[in-house]
Amino acid sequence: MSGWLKVVGLGPGADGMVTPEVSAALAEATDIVGYIPYVARVAPRPGLTLHPSDNRVEAERARAALDMARAGARVVVVSSGDPGVFAMAAAVLEVLTPADDALDLQILPGITAMLAAAARAGAPLGHDFCAINLSDNLKPWALVEKRLRLAAEADFAMAFYNPRSKSRPEGFAKVLDLLRGACGPDRLIIFARAVSTPEERLTTVTLAEATPEMADMRTVVLVTNSLGRRAGRFVYSPRSAPEPTAAGAS
Protein backbone atom coordinates (compact mmCIF):
# COMPACT_ATOMS: atom_id res chain seq x y z
CA MET A 1 0.00 0.00 0.00
CA SER A 2 1.21 3.47 -0.77
CA GLY A 3 -0.93 6.08 0.86
CA TRP A 4 -0.67 9.76 0.18
CA LEU A 5 -1.97 13.05 1.48
CA LYS A 6 -2.86 16.00 -0.71
CA VAL A 7 -3.90 19.28 0.87
CA VAL A 8 -5.88 21.06 -1.81
CA GLY A 9 -7.75 24.29 -2.47
CA LEU A 10 -11.26 24.05 -3.95
CA GLY A 11 -11.34 27.70 -4.97
CA PRO A 12 -14.13 30.06 -3.92
CA GLY A 13 -17.08 27.94 -5.03
CA ALA A 14 -17.61 27.60 -8.78
CA ASP A 15 -16.59 24.37 -10.49
CA GLY A 16 -14.98 26.49 -13.22
CA MET A 17 -12.39 27.71 -10.71
CA VAL A 18 -11.29 24.26 -9.48
CA THR A 19 -7.94 23.44 -11.09
CA PRO A 20 -7.58 20.19 -13.07
CA GLU A 21 -4.89 18.89 -10.72
CA VAL A 22 -7.23 19.32 -7.75
CA SER A 23 -10.08 17.60 -9.63
CA ALA A 24 -7.71 14.72 -10.42
CA ALA A 25 -6.72 14.39 -6.75
CA LEU A 26 -10.38 14.25 -5.71
CA ALA A 27 -11.05 11.58 -8.37
CA GLU A 28 -8.20 9.38 -7.07
CA ALA A 29 -8.93 9.82 -3.36
CA THR A 30 -10.28 7.20 -0.98
CA ASP A 31 -10.94 9.74 1.79
CA ILE A 32 -11.91 13.42 1.93
CA VAL A 33 -11.23 15.35 5.12
CA GLY A 34 -12.27 18.91 5.97
CA TYR A 35 -14.66 21.44 7.37
CA ILE A 36 -18.31 20.44 6.82
CA PRO A 37 -19.30 22.91 4.08
CA TYR A 38 -16.11 22.25 2.08
CA VAL A 39 -16.44 18.45 2.21
CA ALA A 40 -20.05 18.96 1.06
CA ARG A 41 -18.65 20.34 -2.22
CA VAL A 42 -17.19 16.91 -3.10
CA ALA A 43 -19.62 14.57 -4.88
CA PRO A 44 -20.07 11.20 -3.12
CA ARG A 45 -19.12 8.08 -5.09
CA PRO A 46 -18.50 4.38 -4.33
CA GLY A 47 -15.11 3.87 -2.70
CA LEU A 48 -14.94 7.39 -1.33
CA THR A 49 -15.41 8.12 2.37
CA LEU A 50 -16.24 11.67 3.43
CA HIS A 51 -14.96 12.88 6.81
CA PRO A 52 -16.59 16.23 7.55
CA SER A 53 -15.65 17.95 10.80
CA ASP A 54 -16.57 21.14 12.60
CA ASN A 55 -14.69 24.41 12.61
CA ARG A 56 -11.83 25.03 15.09
CA VAL A 57 -10.66 21.41 15.15
CA GLU A 58 -7.99 21.90 12.49
CA ALA A 59 -5.17 20.17 14.41
CA GLU A 60 -7.26 17.06 15.18
CA ARG A 61 -8.47 16.97 11.57
CA ALA A 62 -4.90 17.21 10.29
CA ARG A 63 -3.74 14.39 12.59
CA ALA A 64 -6.61 12.16 11.47
CA ALA A 65 -5.77 12.80 7.81
CA LEU A 66 -2.08 11.99 8.39
CA ASP A 67 -3.00 8.80 10.27
CA MET A 68 -5.13 7.57 7.36
CA ALA A 69 -2.43 8.36 4.78
CA ARG A 70 0.22 6.57 6.89
CA ALA A 71 -2.10 3.54 6.93
CA GLY A 72 -2.26 3.48 3.14
CA ALA A 73 -5.29 5.63 2.27
CA ARG A 74 -5.30 8.23 -0.49
CA VAL A 75 -6.42 11.24 1.50
CA VAL A 76 -7.41 14.71 0.31
CA VAL A 77 -7.74 17.50 2.86
CA VAL A 78 -9.97 20.16 1.34
CA SER A 79 -9.93 23.89 2.03
CA SER A 80 -11.99 26.57 0.40
CA GLY A 81 -9.90 28.94 -1.72
CA ASP A 82 -6.19 28.19 -1.37
CA PRO A 83 -4.94 25.80 1.34
CA GLY A 84 -1.97 28.06 2.16
CA VAL A 85 -4.01 31.20 2.92
CA PHE A 86 -5.52 30.96 6.42
CA ALA A 87 -6.40 27.34 5.78
CA MET A 88 -5.32 23.73 6.25
CA ALA A 89 -1.76 23.60 4.83
CA ALA A 90 -0.17 25.20 7.89
CA ALA A 91 -2.41 23.13 10.19
CA VAL A 92 -1.10 19.90 8.62
CA LEU A 93 2.54 21.01 8.75
CA GLU A 94 2.14 22.00 12.41
CA VAL A 95 1.39 18.37 13.36
CA LEU A 96 3.83 16.69 10.96
CA THR A 97 6.37 14.41 12.66
CA PRO A 98 9.89 13.36 11.61
CA ALA A 99 8.42 9.92 10.82
CA ASP A 100 6.46 11.58 8.01
CA ASP A 101 9.56 12.44 5.95
CA ALA A 102 8.85 9.48 3.69
CA LEU A 103 5.13 10.25 3.34
CA ASP A 104 3.91 11.37 -0.09
CA LEU A 105 2.55 14.78 0.96
CA GLN A 106 1.64 17.46 -1.56
CA ILE A 107 -0.06 20.82 -1.29
CA LEU A 108 -2.07 21.91 -4.36
CA PRO A 109 -2.92 25.60 -4.68
CA GLY A 110 -6.37 27.00 -5.39
CA ILE A 111 -7.99 30.30 -6.32
CA THR A 112 -8.05 32.16 -3.03
CA ALA A 113 -11.08 34.25 -2.10
CA MET A 114 -9.33 37.61 -2.30
CA LEU A 115 -8.17 37.05 -5.88
CA ALA A 116 -11.56 35.77 -7.03
CA ALA A 117 -13.16 38.82 -5.40
CA ALA A 118 -10.54 41.16 -6.84
CA ALA A 119 -11.19 39.80 -10.35
CA ARG A 120 -14.92 40.40 -9.99
CA ALA A 121 -14.33 43.92 -8.70
CA GLY A 122 -11.63 44.86 -11.22
CA ALA A 123 -8.07 45.05 -9.90
CA PRO A 124 -8.21 46.50 -6.37
CA LEU A 125 -5.07 44.51 -5.48
CA GLY A 126 -3.27 45.67 -8.64
CA HIS A 127 -0.46 47.28 -6.64
CA ASP A 128 1.46 46.07 -3.55
CA PHE A 129 -0.99 44.58 -1.06
CA CYS A 130 -1.41 42.64 2.17
CA ALA A 131 -3.76 39.94 3.40
CA ILE A 132 -4.87 39.94 7.03
CA ASN A 133 -7.02 37.40 8.86
CA LEU A 134 -9.24 39.52 11.11
CA SER A 135 -10.12 36.58 13.33
CA ASP A 136 -8.52 36.87 16.73
CA ASN A 137 -8.96 33.17 17.51
CA LEU A 138 -5.28 32.57 16.92
CA LYS A 139 -3.66 35.93 17.65
CA PRO A 140 -4.14 38.87 19.99
CA TRP A 141 -6.43 41.65 18.78
CA ALA A 142 -3.69 44.21 19.45
CA LEU A 143 -1.62 42.54 16.74
CA VAL A 144 -4.48 42.88 14.25
CA GLU A 145 -4.69 46.61 14.99
CA LYS A 146 -0.93 47.06 14.77
CA ARG A 147 -0.86 45.39 11.36
CA LEU A 148 -3.74 47.50 10.10
CA ARG A 149 -1.95 50.71 11.11
CA LEU A 150 1.33 49.66 9.50
CA ALA A 151 -0.45 48.45 6.34
CA ALA A 152 -2.14 51.85 6.02
CA GLU A 153 1.18 53.63 6.57
CA ALA A 154 2.75 51.44 3.86
CA ASP A 155 -0.19 52.32 1.59
CA PHE A 156 -0.81 48.67 0.81
CA ALA A 157 -4.05 47.66 -0.81
CA MET A 158 -5.61 45.28 1.71
CA ALA A 159 -7.60 42.07 1.78
CA PHE A 160 -9.35 40.93 4.94
CA TYR A 161 -10.43 37.36 5.61
CA ASN A 162 -12.92 36.38 8.33
CA PRO A 163 -14.11 39.93 8.95
CA ARG A 164 -16.98 39.03 11.28
CA SER A 165 -18.05 36.28 13.61
CA LYS A 166 -20.78 35.81 16.16
CA SER A 167 -18.21 35.61 18.92
CA ARG A 168 -16.78 39.11 18.26
CA PRO A 169 -19.33 41.27 16.46
CA GLU A 170 -17.59 44.46 17.59
CA GLY A 171 -14.20 43.65 16.05
CA PHE A 172 -15.02 44.63 12.50
CA ALA A 173 -16.58 47.94 13.59
CA LYS A 174 -13.23 48.74 15.23
CA VAL A 175 -11.44 47.84 12.00
CA LEU A 176 -13.59 50.23 9.99
CA ASP A 177 -13.03 53.02 12.53
CA LEU A 178 -9.29 52.48 12.45
CA LEU A 179 -9.24 52.45 8.64
CA ARG A 180 -11.32 55.65 8.39
CA GLY A 181 -8.77 57.35 10.63
CA ALA A 182 -5.74 55.96 8.82
CA CYS A 183 -6.94 56.05 5.20
CA GLY A 184 -9.55 58.82 5.17
CA PRO A 185 -13.28 58.65 4.45
CA ASP A 186 -13.05 58.53 0.64
CA ARG A 187 -11.03 55.32 0.31
CA LEU A 188 -12.86 52.62 -1.65
CA ILE A 189 -13.80 49.38 0.14
CA ILE A 190 -15.33 46.31 -1.48
CA PHE A 191 -17.48 43.74 0.27
CA ALA A 192 -17.41 40.56 -1.81
CA ARG A 193 -19.73 37.86 -0.54
CA ALA A 194 -19.72 34.25 -1.73
CA VAL A 195 -17.95 35.09 -4.99
CA SER A 196 -18.65 32.67 -7.87
CA THR A 197 -21.63 31.08 -6.06
CA PRO A 198 -25.35 31.76 -6.64
CA GLU A 199 -25.25 33.95 -3.50
CA GLU A 200 -22.53 36.22 -4.90
CA ARG A 201 -22.97 39.89 -3.99
CA LEU A 202 -20.49 42.69 -4.56
CA THR A 203 -20.79 46.07 -2.85
CA THR A 204 -18.33 48.93 -3.34
CA VAL A 205 -18.60 51.99 -1.12
CA THR A 206 -16.32 54.55 0.50
CA LEU A 207 -15.02 53.99 4.01
CA ALA A 208 -17.37 56.78 5.13
CA GLU A 209 -20.32 54.74 3.86
CA ALA A 210 -19.11 51.34 5.10
CA THR A 211 -20.93 49.62 7.98
CA PRO A 212 -20.04 46.40 9.80
CA GLU A 213 -23.26 44.75 8.62
CA MET A 214 -21.97 44.80 5.04
CA ALA A 215 -19.74 41.82 5.94
CA ASP A 216 -20.49 38.36 7.23
CA MET A 217 -18.36 35.23 7.51
CA ARG A 218 -18.79 34.49 3.80
CA THR A 219 -17.42 37.92 2.87
CA VAL A 220 -13.91 38.88 1.91
CA VAL A 221 -13.23 42.60 2.21
CA LEU A 222 -10.86 44.51 -0.09
CA VAL A 223 -9.55 48.05 0.30
CA THR A 224 -7.72 49.86 -2.51
CA ASN A 225 -4.53 51.78 -1.90
CA SER A 226 -4.59 55.59 -1.74
CA LEU A 227 -4.62 55.87 -5.54
CA GLY A 228 -7.58 53.50 -5.95
CA ARG A 229 -10.33 54.66 -8.28
CA ARG A 230 -13.38 53.57 -10.21
CA ALA A 231 -13.50 52.80 -13.94
CA GLY A 232 -17.11 52.26 -14.94
CA ARG A 233 -18.41 49.39 -12.81
CA PHE A 234 -14.87 48.36 -11.85
CA VAL A 235 -12.45 49.41 -9.10
CA TYR A 236 -8.66 49.25 -9.31
CA SER A 237 -5.43 50.24 -7.64
CA PRO A 238 -3.18 51.65 -10.39
CA ARG A 239 0.04 49.88 -11.25
CA SER A 240 2.08 53.06 -10.77
CA ALA A 241 2.89 55.13 -7.71
CA PRO A 242 4.27 58.60 -8.41
CA GLU A 243 7.57 59.96 -7.19
CA PRO A 244 6.92 61.71 -3.86
CA THR A 245 6.87 65.49 -3.96
CA ALA A 246 8.77 67.57 -1.44
CA ALA A 247 5.55 67.92 0.54
CA GLY A 248 4.64 64.25 0.16
CA ALA A 249 4.86 61.40 2.61
CA SER A 250 8.31 60.28 3.67
Next chain:
Amino acid sequence: MSGWLKVVGLGPGADGMVTPEVSAALAEATDIVGYIPYVARVAPRPGLTLHPSDNRVEAERARAALDMARAGARVVVVSSGDPGVFAMAAAVLEVLTPADDALDLQILPGITAMLAAAARAGAPLGHDFCAINLSDNLKPWALVEKRLRLAAEADFAMAFYNPRSKSRPEGFAKVLDLLRGACGPDRLIIFARAVSTPEERLTTVTLAEATPEMADMRTVVLVTNSLGRRAGRFVYSPRSAPEPTAAGAS
Protein backbone atom coordinates in the same frame (compact mmCIF):
# COMPACT_ATOMS: atom_id res chain seq x y z
CA MET B 1 -21.45 40.98 -33.68
CA SER B 2 -21.01 40.85 -29.96
CA GLY B 3 -17.38 41.08 -29.00
CA TRP B 4 -16.03 40.55 -25.56
CA LEU B 5 -12.81 40.92 -23.62
CA LYS B 6 -11.64 38.50 -20.95
CA VAL B 7 -8.50 39.25 -18.96
CA VAL B 8 -7.34 35.89 -17.68
CA GLY B 9 -4.63 34.28 -15.58
CA LEU B 10 -2.85 31.25 -17.02
CA GLY B 11 -1.39 30.21 -13.66
CA PRO B 12 2.33 29.65 -13.12
CA GLY B 13 2.94 27.25 -16.01
CA ALA B 14 1.48 23.76 -15.65
CA ASP B 15 -1.68 22.89 -17.58
CA GLY B 16 -3.02 21.29 -14.39
CA MET B 17 -3.17 24.74 -12.78
CA VAL B 18 -5.19 26.45 -15.54
CA THR B 19 -8.79 26.78 -14.36
CA PRO B 20 -11.58 25.34 -16.54
CA GLU B 21 -13.18 28.77 -17.01
CA VAL B 22 -9.91 30.13 -18.39
CA SER B 23 -9.51 27.12 -20.70
CA ALA B 24 -13.07 27.71 -21.95
CA ALA B 25 -12.33 31.38 -22.65
CA LEU B 26 -9.22 30.43 -24.64
CA ALA B 27 -11.27 27.88 -26.62
CA GLU B 28 -13.90 30.50 -27.55
CA ALA B 29 -11.49 33.32 -28.38
CA THR B 30 -10.75 34.76 -31.80
CA ASP B 31 -7.74 36.74 -30.57
CA ILE B 32 -5.10 36.26 -27.86
CA VAL B 33 -3.19 39.30 -26.64
CA GLY B 34 -0.26 39.40 -24.25
CA TYR B 35 3.43 39.34 -23.47
CA ILE B 36 5.35 37.05 -25.85
CA PRO B 37 6.10 34.11 -23.50
CA TYR B 38 2.52 34.03 -22.17
CA VAL B 39 0.91 34.08 -25.63
CA ALA B 40 3.29 31.24 -26.53
CA ARG B 41 1.50 29.08 -23.94
CA VAL B 42 -1.71 29.16 -26.02
CA ALA B 43 -1.87 26.47 -28.74
CA PRO B 44 -2.50 27.86 -32.27
CA ARG B 45 -5.65 26.72 -34.04
CA PRO B 46 -7.63 27.79 -37.14
CA GLY B 47 -9.66 30.91 -36.45
CA LEU B 48 -7.39 32.09 -33.65
CA THR B 49 -5.02 35.01 -34.11
CA LEU B 50 -2.13 35.40 -31.66
CA HIS B 51 -0.95 38.94 -30.86
CA PRO B 52 2.27 38.64 -28.87
CA SER B 53 3.92 41.88 -27.75
CA ASP B 54 7.01 42.88 -25.84
CA ASN B 55 7.28 43.75 -22.17
CA ARG B 56 6.60 47.33 -20.95
CA VAL B 57 3.93 48.07 -23.56
CA GLU B 58 1.04 47.13 -21.30
CA ALA B 59 -1.05 50.24 -21.99
CA GLU B 60 -0.74 49.94 -25.77
CA ARG B 61 -1.52 46.22 -25.54
CA ALA B 62 -4.60 46.92 -23.43
CA ARG B 63 -5.85 49.57 -25.89
CA ALA B 64 -5.37 47.21 -28.84
CA ALA B 65 -7.32 44.46 -27.03
CA LEU B 66 -10.17 46.85 -26.21
CA ASP B 67 -10.25 48.08 -29.83
CA MET B 68 -10.62 44.53 -31.14
CA ALA B 69 -13.37 43.66 -28.65
CA ARG B 70 -15.28 46.86 -29.50
CA ALA B 71 -15.07 45.81 -33.16
CA GLY B 72 -16.70 42.46 -32.37
CA ALA B 73 -13.77 40.12 -31.69
CA ARG B 74 -13.69 37.67 -28.80
CA VAL B 75 -10.45 38.73 -27.16
CA VAL B 76 -8.50 37.12 -24.34
CA VAL B 77 -5.69 39.06 -22.69
CA VAL B 78 -3.38 36.56 -21.03
CA SER B 79 -1.22 37.07 -17.97
CA SER B 80 0.92 34.54 -16.20
CA GLY B 81 -0.36 33.72 -12.73
CA ASP B 82 -3.31 35.92 -11.79
CA PRO B 83 -4.23 38.96 -13.92
CA GLY B 84 -4.90 41.09 -10.83
CA VAL B 85 -1.48 40.62 -9.23
CA PHE B 86 1.09 42.88 -10.93
CA ALA B 87 -0.39 41.99 -14.32
CA MET B 88 -2.80 43.04 -17.04
CA ALA B 89 -6.12 43.62 -15.21
CA ALA B 90 -5.11 47.03 -13.85
CA ALA B 91 -3.48 47.93 -17.18
CA VAL B 92 -6.77 47.32 -19.02
CA LEU B 93 -8.83 49.26 -16.46
CA GLU B 94 -6.40 52.18 -16.65
CA VAL B 95 -7.26 52.71 -20.34
CA LEU B 96 -10.98 51.92 -20.13
CA THR B 97 -13.24 54.76 -21.36
CA PRO B 98 -16.84 55.65 -20.42
CA ALA B 99 -17.86 54.33 -23.86
CA ASP B 100 -16.84 50.86 -22.64
CA ASP B 101 -19.61 50.63 -20.02
CA ALA B 102 -21.61 48.40 -22.36
CA LEU B 103 -18.63 46.19 -23.27
CA ASP B 104 -18.70 42.60 -22.04
CA LEU B 105 -15.51 42.72 -19.98
CA GLN B 106 -14.60 40.02 -17.47
CA ILE B 107 -11.51 39.29 -15.40
CA LEU B 108 -10.88 35.61 -14.65
CA PRO B 109 -8.52 34.79 -11.77
CA GLY B 110 -5.59 32.40 -11.94
CA ILE B 111 -3.14 30.68 -9.60
CA THR B 112 -0.68 33.44 -8.81
CA ALA B 113 3.04 32.64 -8.58
CA MET B 114 3.36 33.28 -4.85
CA LEU B 115 0.61 30.79 -3.97
CA ALA B 116 1.95 28.12 -6.33
CA ALA B 117 5.39 28.64 -4.80
CA ALA B 118 4.00 28.64 -1.26
CA ALA B 119 2.21 25.33 -1.90
CA ARG B 120 5.44 23.74 -3.14
CA ALA B 121 7.36 25.05 -0.14
CA GLY B 122 4.72 24.23 2.47
CA ALA B 123 2.79 27.15 3.92
CA PRO B 124 5.21 30.09 4.27
CA LEU B 125 2.29 32.50 3.76
CA GLY B 126 0.14 30.66 6.32
CA HIS B 127 -0.24 33.76 8.49
CA ASP B 128 -0.88 37.43 7.57
CA PHE B 129 1.30 38.36 4.61
CA CYS B 130 2.07 40.98 1.99
CA ALA B 131 2.98 40.93 -1.68
CA ILE B 132 5.44 43.50 -3.04
CA ASN B 133 6.55 44.05 -6.62
CA LEU B 134 10.27 44.81 -6.33
CA SER B 135 10.42 46.35 -9.78
CA ASP B 136 10.91 50.08 -9.62
CA ASN B 137 9.72 50.64 -13.18
CA LEU B 138 6.43 52.01 -11.90
CA LYS B 139 7.25 53.37 -8.45
CA PRO B 140 10.15 55.05 -6.68
CA TRP B 141 12.70 52.78 -5.03
CA ALA B 142 12.28 54.68 -1.75
CA LEU B 143 8.69 53.44 -1.61
CA VAL B 144 9.86 49.84 -2.03
CA GLU B 145 12.24 50.27 0.92
CA LYS B 146 9.60 51.98 3.05
CA ARG B 147 7.17 49.12 2.45
CA LEU B 148 9.80 46.51 3.27
CA ARG B 149 10.56 48.20 6.60
CA LEU B 150 6.89 48.49 7.55
CA ALA B 151 6.17 44.91 6.46
CA ALA B 152 8.99 43.68 8.70
CA GLU B 153 7.69 45.79 11.59
CA ALA B 154 4.21 44.30 11.06
CA ASP B 155 5.80 40.84 11.03
CA PHE B 156 4.07 39.97 7.79
CA ALA B 157 5.22 36.95 5.85
CA MET B 158 6.29 38.39 2.48
CA ALA B 159 6.16 37.53 -1.19
CA PHE B 160 8.30 39.40 -3.71
CA TYR B 161 7.58 39.52 -7.43
CA ASN B 162 10.13 40.64 -10.03
CA PRO B 163 13.09 40.48 -7.66
CA ARG B 164 15.78 41.05 -10.27
CA SER B 165 16.24 42.60 -13.66
CA LYS B 166 19.14 43.44 -15.90
CA SER B 167 18.37 47.13 -15.57
CA ARG B 168 18.83 47.22 -11.78
CA PRO B 169 20.97 44.29 -10.63
CA GLU B 170 21.82 46.05 -7.35
CA GLY B 171 18.22 46.44 -6.14
CA PHE B 172 17.72 42.94 -4.83
CA ALA B 173 21.05 43.00 -2.95
CA LYS B 174 19.73 46.09 -1.14
CA VAL B 175 16.50 44.24 -0.34
CA LEU B 176 18.40 41.35 1.23
CA ASP B 177 20.54 43.74 3.28
CA LEU B 178 17.47 45.59 4.52
CA LEU B 179 15.70 42.34 5.42
CA ARG B 180 18.74 40.97 7.28
CA GLY B 181 18.74 44.14 9.38
CA ALA B 182 14.97 44.16 9.97
CA CYS B 183 14.29 40.42 10.37
CA GLY B 184 17.61 39.01 11.59
CA PRO B 185 19.95 36.51 9.94
CA ASP B 186 18.01 33.35 10.82
CA ARG B 187 14.74 34.18 9.03
CA LEU B 188 13.86 31.64 6.34
CA ILE B 189 13.71 32.78 2.71
CA ILE B 190 12.55 30.69 -0.24
CA PHE B 191 13.63 31.19 -3.83
CA ALA B 192 11.03 29.53 -6.05
CA ARG B 193 11.92 29.52 -9.73
CA ALA B 194 9.55 28.59 -12.55
CA VAL B 195 7.21 26.66 -10.27
CA SER B 196 5.21 23.88 -11.98
CA THR B 197 7.40 23.98 -15.12
CA PRO B 198 10.23 21.58 -16.06
CA GLU B 199 12.66 24.28 -14.88
CA GLU B 200 11.20 24.40 -11.36
CA ARG B 201 13.78 24.86 -8.62
CA LEU B 202 13.13 25.55 -4.95
CA THR B 203 15.84 26.76 -2.58
CA THR B 204 15.25 27.51 1.11
CA VAL B 205 18.00 29.21 3.11
CA THR B 206 18.34 31.67 5.95
CA LEU B 207 18.67 35.37 5.21
CA ALA B 208 22.32 35.08 6.32
CA GLU B 209 22.89 32.55 3.54
CA ALA B 210 20.83 34.32 0.85
CA THR B 211 22.59 35.92 -2.12
CA PRO B 212 21.13 38.03 -4.93
CA GLU B 213 22.14 35.43 -7.52
CA MET B 214 19.60 33.00 -6.05
CA ALA B 215 16.85 34.98 -7.82
CA ASP B 216 16.24 35.81 -11.45
CA MET B 217 13.21 37.23 -13.27
CA ARG B 218 11.48 33.82 -13.23
CA THR B 219 11.80 33.61 -9.45
CA VAL B 220 9.26 34.54 -6.81
CA VAL B 221 10.77 35.04 -3.36
CA LEU B 222 8.97 34.21 -0.11
CA VAL B 223 9.96 35.11 3.44
CA THR B 224 8.28 33.56 6.48
CA ASN B 225 7.17 35.65 9.43
CA SER B 226 9.22 35.66 12.65
CA LEU B 227 7.67 32.36 13.77
CA GLY B 228 8.46 30.58 10.49
CA ARG B 229 10.03 27.15 10.82
CA ARG B 230 10.88 23.97 8.96
CA ALA B 231 8.91 20.71 9.13
CA GLY B 232 10.83 18.04 7.27
CA ARG B 233 11.30 19.27 3.70
CA PHE B 234 8.60 21.95 4.20
CA VAL B 235 8.58 25.51 5.54
CA TYR B 236 5.62 27.26 7.14
CA SER B 237 4.48 30.30 9.06
CA PRO B 238 2.30 29.03 11.93
CA ARG B 239 -1.35 29.98 12.06
CA SER B 240 -1.03 31.35 15.60
CA ALA B 241 0.79 34.32 17.03
CA PRO B 242 1.23 34.31 20.81
CA GLU B 243 0.05 37.01 23.19
CA PRO B 244 2.89 39.49 23.61
CA THR B 245 4.85 39.26 26.85
CA ALA B 246 5.70 42.34 28.89
CA ALA B 247 9.16 42.31 27.31
CA GLY B 248 7.82 41.61 23.82
CA ALA B 249 7.35 43.86 20.84
CA SER B 250 4.87 46.69 21.16
